[in-house]
Amino acid sequence: MKPISPRLHGIIDYVACGTMVAAPSLLGLNGAARTASYAFAGTYFVISALTDYPPALSRMIPFPLHGKIELLSAPALAALPFVVESFKGSKERAYFLGLAGVVLGAYSLTDWEADPDA
Template sequence: MSRPISPRLHGIIDYGLLMMWAGIPRLLKLSPRVRNVFTAMDAAQAALNAVTDQHYAVRRIVPFPVHGRIEKYSLPLYVVLPLAAGAWGDRRSRAYFLGAGAALLLNFSLTDWDASSAGA
């Protein structure tokens, strides 16, 4: 089955989500602890995007398929850290956590990880 998100589009979506996620926790007035966890996760994803071999990279170091494997295997951190910070206990934090997770999962699941790098 062909996946509709190319490496280039994946990068655009990643950066768009990162910009939204940088501001939404503050707009929702999430607790500082929860906000700090989401900010750290946002920064880690931004750093990965910046060095992935894709069209919008700052420096192309990480091959695009490796970017996908890093996203795949970091999933437990994206689940456990917010929960440990108390994201499930507050309605707004829980909604943000579920929405951000769904967006990440959709972007990952619909990306063609075998496509040639968009950076070339």
């Protein structure tokens, strides 16, 4: 049994969005990394707001589909510091690789088959 329920996953998603908005300033990331972080935060927020779980604003995206979308974002996050020249600084690299790791960790610990309202 996986310890992260749909409800908890939703809370984690919103905290992650806030972190992706705050972290670039707190870490002093360059402009391109800052913009990418804000873009991922916005995308995650929209997906989270529309997912079929308790913290959603409108429950339109099935929870398992949310998981597949989230899982696809991990390789994108991990690839950014290697394909975008301005992300090759150590802070930017560590930040995006860390985000990818957090996404993979949350994905692997989430019970994607659970009833969102349980």
